[in-house]
Amino acid sequence: MEKILSEKREQELCGLAAALGVEFTNLNFLQQALTHTSYANESKGNIVHNERLEFLGDAVLELASSTYLYQHFPQMPEGQLTKTRASIVCSATLAKLAARLHLGDYLLLGRGEEMGGGRTRQTNLEDVFESVIGAIYLDQGWETAKDYVIRQLMPEFERAKSGAILKDYKTILQEEVYQHEGQNVSYELVAEEGPDHDKRFTFQVRITGKVMGQGTGHSKKEAEQHAAREALARLNQK
Structure with missing residues (x-):
């Protein structure tokens, strides 16, 4: 997966990594996480988009959040644990976190996606958040990825403790x-x-x-x- 990043792009990714609080060993993982399928499809050459990292990040998110809920909500039954996790790790929350981290600003998008407002589209923001989690996992391992997920989702966990998150x-x-x-x-x-x-x-x-x-x-x-x-x-x- 080794790719040569431009000096400008490398500086951008280093700045983002610093904002994320993760010191990447291989910035190409982060570059892939930020590459939308539209950009890969419109580019010449073998450009790898972020869908596989999204798949991996989704699994890391689910296991990290499940582990936290299991450890910190010992009296909560299985059914309620499942509902709480679904309420926390939902599209709106992940998109909100991605927007807070300005991940949309770093996305590589195809022309049509760019013109159509792809940088702020909820599904794109959700996907890129999951992809970045996948990149952190591959580059830094489970413990770092888990700690990162819990840190990002902590406000939602606190809402769950207060009971606010389970409203119908x-x-x-x-x-x-x-x-x-x-x-x-x-x-x-x-x-x-x-x-x-x-x-x-x-x-x-x-x-x-x-x-x-x-x-x-x-x-x-x-x-x-x-x-x-x-x-x-x-x-x-x-």
Whole structure:
């Protein structure tokens, strides 16, 4: 996988590695993590994109978060552990973390993806966060990768301790809306992308016909929950 990085790109990656708090032995892992499929497809030569690293990073995320929850929530039953993990390691959270780390600024994108706002697209940010985790794992090993995941997800773990993370946003939204006579809630699938083993669904939620929220997730239920959460945030701002 050895590639010669330009001096400018090497400096960019060193700056990102410093911001991540990880001292990479091989910056090419990080370069691959930041290479979108659109860039690889449009480039001449054998450019490796980040999908395989994304696959690996997803597994590291799941095991690291599962380990933390198992160790720090000893009274929580298996079913609730699964729900808590799904709520923490979700598309919206990972995209938020990627945005906070400015990973989108470092992405290598094809022209169409760049023009279409790919640097801020939630699915791209989620994918690149997972890919960076995969790169850290390959370069630094399990312990460093696990510690990094836990450090990034710590605010979500703290929310789980307070019980805030397990709210059923769809039920809360429905109860709030139905307090007002004549209002109703409906959900609409507006986008479906990705291969069968890694689907991403985007739903909009409407309150009496007006779009009030949108959410993306690996399942339709997860996407609807994120849409409902966004709608609740908007209602509470009024």
